[in-house]
Amino acid sequence: MRYIPVTDRDRQEMLKRCKADSVEHLFSCIPEQVRLKRPLNLPPAKSEMELIKYMQSLAAQNSNTGNYACFLGAGAYDHYIPSVxxxxxxxxxxxxxxxxxxxxxxxxxxxxxxxxxxxxxxxxxxxxxxxxxxxxxxxxxxxxxxxxxxxxxxxxxxxxxxxxxxxxxxxxxxxxxxxxxxxxxxxxxxxxxxxxxxxxxxxxxxxxxxxxxxxxxxxxxxxxxxxxxxxxxxxxxxxxxxxxxxxxxxxxxxxxxxxxxxxxxxxxxxxxxxxxxxxxxxxxxxxxxxxxxxxxxxxxxxxxxxxxxxxxxxxxxxxxxxxxxxxxxxxxIYLSVTGKKGFKQVAQRCVDNAHYVYEGLLKTGKFEKTSDMPFFHEFTVKPKVNIAALNRYLYGHGFIGGLETDRGWLIAVTEKRTKEEMDEFIRRAGEFNG
Amino acid sequence: MRFTRDHEWIKKEGKYAYIGITDYAQQQLGDIVYVELAEEDLVLQQGDVLCAIESVKTAAEVYMPVSGTVIEANAELEDAPEKINEDPYGTYLAKIIIDDETELNDLMTEDEYNEFLESEAE
Amino acid sequence: MAELIFNLSKEGKCAFSLPESQVPSYEIDKKYTREDDVSLPEVSEVDVIRHFTNISRNNYGVDQGFYPLGSCTMKYNPKVNEDVAGLQGFTSLHPYQPEYQVQGALKAAYELGGYLCEITGMKGATLQPAAGAHGEMTGIMIIKAYHQNRNDNKRTKMIVPDSAHGTNPASAATAGYEIVQVKSDDLGLVDIDALAALMDDETAGLMLTNPNTLGLFESNITKIAKIVHDKGGLLYYDGANLNAIMGIARPFDMGFDVVHFNLHKTMSTPHGGGGPGSGPVCVREDLVRFLPKPVVCKDGERYYLDHDRKDAIGRVKAFYGNYLVYIKALAYILTMGPDGLKKASETAVLNANYIMAGIKDSFVIPYDRFCMHEFVLSGSRQKEQYGISTLDMAKRLLDYGYHPPTIYFPLIVHEGMMIEPTETESKETLDKFIEALNKIAKEAKTNPELLHDAPHNTYVRRLDEVTAARNPVLKWEKEQDE
Known part of the structure; x- marks a missing residue:
């Protein structure tokens, strides 16, 4: 037991000091009828190596934003996290x-x-x-x-x-x-x-x-x-x-x-x-x-x-x-690192990128405007195609697309997106015909 | 001055009555840090919550010793809640008009209250 | 005096850089924008690292030493759990990615829910609640939904023992219940007769932790369950003390209907200085339909989020709970296995009894029999004989290098001190702690002033909490420092 440092010998000495015959004796207040009379039905204990391997295998079954450029927002945003x-x-x-x-x-x-x-x-x-x-x-x-x-x-x-x-x-x-x-x-x-x-x-x-x-x-x-x-x-x-x-x-x-x-x-x-x-x-x-x-x-x-x-x-x-x-x-820490200037730069870059993508998508002629109101780093447009299918197509090209909502496709663009990613995203979104 | 088992006092002066907490109550609370004052014009029944008093580690509610209408809360306590610790019988929480003065008869006199405290301590 | 990050600020410093922009800049209409910049500090990266490193040194964590904080289960937080929860395949997932992109993440959540059900004997789980209190609120809402669903709308009360943690009544109140308190008997257990007298058809249920907050197992639990169930109520299990019974007895088998976990206690996820925690809720079969939505389900080999649940209580937060926290709990359960969890509970109970036996001669033990994973001593002797309060003794423990136990809780013990060692402490650690407590008991007699003024060796000493609450200063302002 990696996390239990009490040895068998310790146990005996400790029980003696407690005036208990056995560990079982300490639990004598728990009535028989509510005792669990079998081992818990859980997988057998894993060693550290086995645990890491298993958890890595679960992690590997997910497509993460390290490998896919994320244009999904709706309450959770793919911003850059400073190393410190x-x-x-x-x-x-x-x-x-x-x-x-x-x-x-x-x-x-x-x-x-x-x-x-x-x-x-x-x-x-x-x-x-x-x-x-x-x-x-x-x-x-x-x-x-x-x-x-x-x-x-x-x-x-x-x-x-x-x-x-x-x-x-x-x-x-x-x-x-x-x-x-x-x-x-x-x-x-x-x-x-x-x-x-x-x-x-x-x-x-x-x-x-x-x-x-x-x-x-x-x-x-x-x-x-x-x-x-x-x-x-x-x-x-x-x-x-x-x-x-x-x-x-x-x-x-x-x-x-x-x-x-x-x-x-x-x-x-x-x-x-x-x-x-x-x-x-x-x-x-x-x-x-x-x-x-x-x-x-x-x-x-x-x-x-x-x-x-x-x-x-x-x-x-x-x-x-x-x-x-x-x-x-x-x-x-984030607000200290970015500070007065950096924090504003992050916000402005979000605005620049989001408006670049917005204009780009509209220019493809495959999307309709849904609002004339100003926006920050997130907006909706209405595609002519099925949104789930569009997202699946984009996924095939390395993108996590926007959210399907009742007002259209909800896209968020943070400071992390490069011009190459945005250009490719616009091009792929525009070429998909359902 | 009359007293309740919840350690409030009430004192009639002319057409108004004043309500506060007893010396015993302020000792139990310790250093008072904040009083959530009663709202004016509030109509309350005997036993309703009049206001709340907070110390660092506790909070206590003050109950109406009798039924009545709140005329004024002691605004001085907003900035100086410690006055209750310093002078509990000279510091009122609210000034009210009593609905039915016979309700005062249900409350304890000073001697009765002291006896009550002694019996509680046992 | 440690400075605040704001004091280090100097115009022109910056710890951040962005790549050059290659897209045109866009200006939002001035009507909507602010004129000034948010006044954040201007500091270098070295400033940031040094500042936060230095203030961290004024903290005390489990990795530094013994933390016998009753009711909080401050066990060791395994490092490998941090590593696996930090895998990019978990950290860099958006919660709205389609299911086909996140099968591994859903599988992990599904498996964890199943394991938590097995540990409690329940049939369905939600991982959504973010903390213990959040789990309590969720669980009580499920109980209310159950009654309402049967059109049993006259139940307006929830019973809570007088030894309960303050969260219990507060959580029941957030679900709209009136609180009724049931007293404890001389043995420190729920007074069965008092409970029977209170339980009626206007009562929704009883909230209980077992072992209770005195560290005692409610051995009448099946009778308690019968009293509550016979009158149509449900029994809620506060999982704060689950560390005593894993693999030994299960809440469902005791008669409980709803249970919440504190994964940050029982399942070893770190407390982080107050959070984030994780408070999953497990329920018996017929309550599964009331769980908050969505629930992770499995269809063949495919995992999915089931949103279509018409009886669900709703949602208690956005998304699916504190995912990266409960991934650590999954790793812990997988590491321990069934035998390891049982051994953890056995050792936690042994360790608590060992400390109790070791300090018995120095302190009053109000409930003097075997305890479970924690016990409560009373400082009443020190208080009456030497005028030393439990607070004084707790503060003195700081000088000995310990995090003090929980004090003045539960409320029913006079000058109470609640000690929970957990299973991750060695006999050597316990021996030293016992020695320190016994020494302090002696000091109370020989040198009371020393205790009144404790702590002496900490970075700051006792604080003026009265001024802090009377005239609150809750943020830094430039003028204050000048």
Whole structure:
């Protein structure tokens, strides 16, 4: 047993000290009738060599974006991950530590989270940010739940229709079990809707299909009607686009995966969560604050804990009791490495590449426009052919194509795509006739 | 001044009454860091949650000793929650109008409350 | 004082480069763009490496030393698991790639789900929940969906023991339940009579961990299950303490209906300073249809994601859970095999009993009989005789180079300290820890000041948590430093 260092001889000595006849004796409190009387039906133990071989064989059955140029986005993006990230986050001090409950020996994690919170506030323009949540979808759901509870006389939630469908489904799950009413509508409908009973309005920025709305107009309407404005933002887009603070957001949440995390078949990712000061003490999750120790030395500590489940139990703001600390650290390192200039360059290169591909696809004459709205690094076009077949054709030529949606083919282009890849992608997509 | 088994006090002054927590309660809570103040105009029944008090490691709810309407919350506590620790009987949480003053008779007098504390300690 | 990355910023520094662009630049309409740049630090790559390396040294991880944190199962995190989860064939997969491109990834998830079912005795699994609390919420939602599906809508309450972790009631509340607390009896177990009195046709079920948070096996478990089931309720198993019973007893056989795992505890995936974890949920056969969608299924030799599940509770997050985390759990299960998992549980229990036996003379043991994988001692003697709190003793352990155990939990133990050694610790490590605890018990008597002021040797000492909570400073601002 590689990971069990207690020898047979140790065992005998230890049992003696415990005044137990055998290991079995220690388990005598477990009634016979619930005992498992056979070995677990699992494959026999593998040696390290066998394990690696087996896992490699599973990995080899997947076509990964190292070998295929990825034009798929829809909530997970193929950005470049700087080399320093894996080196730093695999340091055991970060990787194998628990939640920083003992601040005296957790200043590494606590300092990094404090920096993370600062960066998320910078990015979103919000006053405060928490230490992170499971992912963008669950962060959005939590923001809805808090908004719903923020008023005495209104509690409904509106989700704008072109929100990521899986985010919408997640919010629906969180809300329906708490009997919170929610509705879905277009932005156009929203701007005419009666918001008297509406506590919060959620808009994705840019939308699931890539559209960038005039958020000022939406924000003004929501605020005039006294509701809270929840913005679900792409963090890389925030490098270029107007800060949610400027158009009146109360909550800004989103998926932090683009900030240095691999796509990893869907996780682990990073839900960022920020808001204006008024909601600080209702925020879910961990929060790190600055303080001093008995010697006056600056230090960081988990704070505002009275909101949380281990104190408030069923009255807690949320049941969450972890954060995605290592992913938050990843984002912090990513934003430090790219920095003020590099982060903007990444965003601008995404814009340049996405517009190059967009124009290129339209020029082939095989695709129709679906929107006149501005976009960031993601857009839809309508092909004349079957999308699944088109993607299969492209796969044969080394590409992972876009997502099939009800508005057409959803394409994302990041800074990673080279001109050769984009030219070839456009050419192959244009030559396919179904 | 009258007292509840949940360690609130209530004091009638003219047409209003003031509500706070007892010295025992503030000691149990430790350093108070935040008070989630009651909303004005709120109409509450005896036993309803009036507001919440947070210390570093605990949170406690304050219940209405009697039924009534909240007239004003002590805004001073927003910036200085420690006042409750410093002077629990001189620091009120909310000023209310009592619905039915006979409800006060259900509450304990100071002597009764001290006896109650002693019996609890046993 | 350690500086923040922001203090290192200097205009003109950059740690990043992009290839020259070969496509025309495109400018988004100014109406939609920001005027200023996001104020991020400007630092070099060396700055980044040194800064994060240096702050990391103020942390304490399992690789450094003993971490007997009760209820958290801080076992060793095998390195090979990191390697296999880091294979590009897993890391560089987009979650929306068509099934024919990701058969290996789906197969891995399918196999893991099956193994988790075998370990718990259940019939279906979801790997979607991202953490233990997320799994709890999912599991309780499944219970609610089950009742609603039978048009049994009057069940509004969920029973939780007074020894339960705070997450239990919080999770049940997120699923819309009112919480009813059942008390523990003198033996530290669920009070059966009290439970029977509470359980009625308005109660949806009972949440329990077994062994419970006192480290004691609920030996009446079949009676408990009967009480709950007879009144139409379901029994929820909080998997926090699964490390005691793998291969020995299974939640399904005990009468549980729904169970969640903490793969970051039982299955050795690292905690990462608070996450990411992974909290799969397994259920008995007739609850499989309520699992969140999609579920990984197999048809002949083809693996696929089944989205077409009309009774599913919905989704609890985007995509399929913390994939790269649960791949590590798969690697762990494959490494351990059936005998290894059982040995892990046996050794975890032996190690806990060994520590308990070793410190018995120094501390009050409120439930003095064999424990499972963890036990709770009470610092009441030190508190009453010398005015030393359990917090003081925990902080003193820092000076001895240990991560302290969990303290003041469960709430029903006065001055409680909950110790969980796990199976990956050697007798030598346990002996040293026992010695340290006994020494601290002596210090409480001979040198109480030393303990009041502990820790003495750490990078920072006790913090002013009151000011932190009263006047929260939650981000760096330039002015603060000037």
């Amino acid at each position: 990230i894996s080196h730093l986050i695999s340091r055991q001090e970060f990787l194998t530590a628990y939640t920083p409950y003992q601040p005296e020996i957790s200043q590494g994690t606590l300092t990094a989270i404090f920096e993370y919170q600062t960066m998320i506030c910078e990015l979103t323009g919000m006053d405060v940010a928490n230490a992170s949540m499971y992912d963008g979808a669950s962060a959005l759901a939590e923001a809805c739940a808090i908004s719903s509870g923020a008023f005495r006389k209104r509690s409904d939630i509106i989700i704008v229709e072109d929100m990521h469908p899986e985010y919408r489904e997640t919010v629906e799950t969180y809300l329906k079990f708490r009997d919170i009413k929610y509705t879905s509508m277009t932005v156009k409908q929203l701007l005419e809707a009666d918001l008297t009973n509406v506590a919060g309005v959620c808009v994705q920025y840019p939308s699931f299909y890539g559209d960038i709305y005039d958020m000022q107009v939406i924000g003004d309407y929501v605020k005039q009607n006294g509701s809270l404005f929840i913005v679900c933002a792409n963090p890389v887009a925030l490098a270029l686009l107007k800060s949610p603070k400027d158009f009146g957001a109360d909550f800004v949440v989103g998926e932090g995966q683009p900030l240095g995390m691999p796509m990893g078949f869907g996780g682990p990712y990073l839900g960022f969560f920020a808001c204006v000061k008024e909601h600080m003490r209702k925020m879910p999750g961990r929060i790190v604050g600055k303080t001093t120790d008995v010697d006056g030395k600056t230090a960081y500590v988990l704070t505002l804990q009275a909101r949380e489940q281990h104190i408030r139990r069923e009255k807690a703001t949320s049941n969450i009791c972890s954060n995605q600390a290592l992913c938050a650290l990843t984002a912090t």
